Amino acid sequence: MPHQIIKFWKLHAYAIIIVLACTLFYAVFAFDLDRQDFLKLLGLFTALFFFYYKLIQFEKWNFKFLLVTGILFRLVFLFVEPNLSQDFYRFIWDGELIKNGINPYIHLPNQLILQEELPIAHAHELFAGMGDLSAKHFSNYPPINQLIFTIATLLGGGSILGSIIVMRLTIIFADIGILYFGRKLLQNLNKSNHMAFWYFLNPLVIIELTGNLHFEGVMLFFFVWSLYLIACNKWVWGAPVYALSIMVKLVPILFLPLFLKYFGFKKSTLFYILVGATCLILLLPFYSQVFVNNYSETVGLWFSNFEFNAGIYNAIKKVAVNYFDAKPWELIKVYGKVIAISVIIGTVLIALFRKNQNYNVLITSMLIVLSSYYFLSSTVHPWYIVFLLVLSMFTRYQYAIVWSFAAILSYYAYSNPDYIENLWLLAIEYILVFGFLIYELIGKGEKKLHFFKK
Template structure:
């Protein structure tokens, strides 16, 4: 090879790379136009609550097609550079906001939980504990209106932790009885999550635009912007906690513990982030987290005279068909034990062994730096869902940020093993497949749901494990030969 060829080859490769990603942005705009058109069609065909949902559910599932094509485009092409990188990220985030804003004015139709949020805020402002008093309590006869009429579980007290209650209170104080305003707060939190994912990608040297996996996903768009679920705040606090944990500035450990506590005070399972983010003798983070959680419960301990669990214990022990696979298996085994007490003990012991074993395994690997943060979070949250008594579609968007960070770079497969990419794909599929739970209301075939939502991802994870084991053996064999 001549000197001219050697000196010119980098320029040729650079120009080829520029040509390769020049068409990415126009194609992304085409995908955006299709996705937005689909969202508009969904909005026009969004039925009112307690009316047939068949067409809307079909459109909901169909919206994953333009979304999937957009993700394939971003994940399978090189990232742009310079101003075009910022332009592409801006388009993704602004269009994500637009997709969510389309559904903000509409009332929720798949779930009535967000109406209960407003009711809880009203009860707290009256000086009562939502963990003690149910909506049909005689104390509230004088305030029964459209909020109560649209709520569900009217004979049960609340189960939402104090930070969630704080968000409801803030929304109610700023805009009383205004559900779109509360949903708008969740949308803003969701956009912070999108920006946080882009930041984590940039920090790892990845393609910022990969945040499209979350920003354009129909699941958080519908479940947070239309249905108005509080899980949007959980996702945001978890992402911000991971960002703070990677900082070296003074007070970063305290801030991390505080954010983990806030996430735990919206849903309980984010407390597991302590296992992922805590370093040895990291007392500042641990004490901040524990103290924040305790102080948040103090007002409700006073209002409720020590009662703060509300409906949670009943909710967690309910045996429902949308439970996790481990929960379902243990429930089946429980039926074969004639002694009710022994059956119950076996059930709880089985859940404790599964969850405790996974938690200890992740902690051991984290301390030895054998597993990444995103993989640790996915494993722990996946174990939580596996033993959970309920898995609703609005629960699982919390997996999407970590899937985004775990996916390998398509055009550089040497950066991540095939097994990791397959595991990320399986988790992403499971996240989207939980939508099948909505169809069981019209055709209650839970066996088909288990096949599609549980069995197929488990098979993919088994294949990923097999590939990982084989790669490990090949590496060990090559190391032996090199020595």
């Protein structure tokens, strides 16, 4: 036994040292980081990203080692409250509402909190924690998300930390599921299955999903599972699974038109019916006369009211305000509507004119659609980029990995109480991303960037 340990150490010494260092850095991130300390946050994230690259470089064929490593990094966060996001307070609030028979889509937190006998554990702490912006809007989280929130409050035993632990374990298992189905899909597409670890070990994924409790991972678990079923010609089963993905986060709706050529008219019609019927069944328990209006109004706010980490929008805003005297609050409303329409039209054109009957082309089309949306959007939270990471696993493009690092620059906004962004840092972020993307697009043959595949 000692001989085996010594042999293992000799074979994996550098990787073991990297794992120990990363575990320490993740612990500092989880337990000793104030999000206002931008330099510390940037330093930790940069170190973790460098070690992430080296770890896969050293051990990319060692599945068990990287699997255990990825789980270990996530478990560091298990018993601590998120420190870069306050969204979890609203998650638990919604779960408590449903547990007590109250519909979160038709009741505002800032109205419910006025009730003297509100049957919610830690109601005032949750209300204060979610912030004014969340408190004055109806819930925008789809039904499967709400189901997870409710289960978390039921199993959490009335404890905020208990609910956090249940949600965190759910996200960890979802990430393991993405790794499982991602590797199977990569094998199906005749690609190197170690590419799945560019997602599983990515610091942005670990910090933003497991650490800060964003449910993109759960959405992506159902999404990747569905893609695998579709690739295996089991689309009848893939359709309801795809619907589950939509009912965690709405983003996969964007890709529905792209399946038209892949399936053909008859199959795609049946696929859409199955997806739509599953979504309707999941929405029925929450339906009321005001539900549709409240939910669509809340979702619409993301297109026309919020700004964060925007690329092209910030450039347009700068020109419009400085040279055309545009009012920022009027500009974003117009811009949001224009972008929503543009993305729909662009997606339809890609669905009609790209050769999406080829599965590899289909996934690349998804990457183009989502990337275009994020490049144009006025709000791009860092955890949104996780979806691009998953799609890029199945293509030859890796600019999403660069973006997953560069996006940390957007967190400068949290270093000041007014959340004012540093446009120079955002410019650096998007120059890195667009520069890498252009390099990939103009590369030829084997010179196409395979930097992260080595």
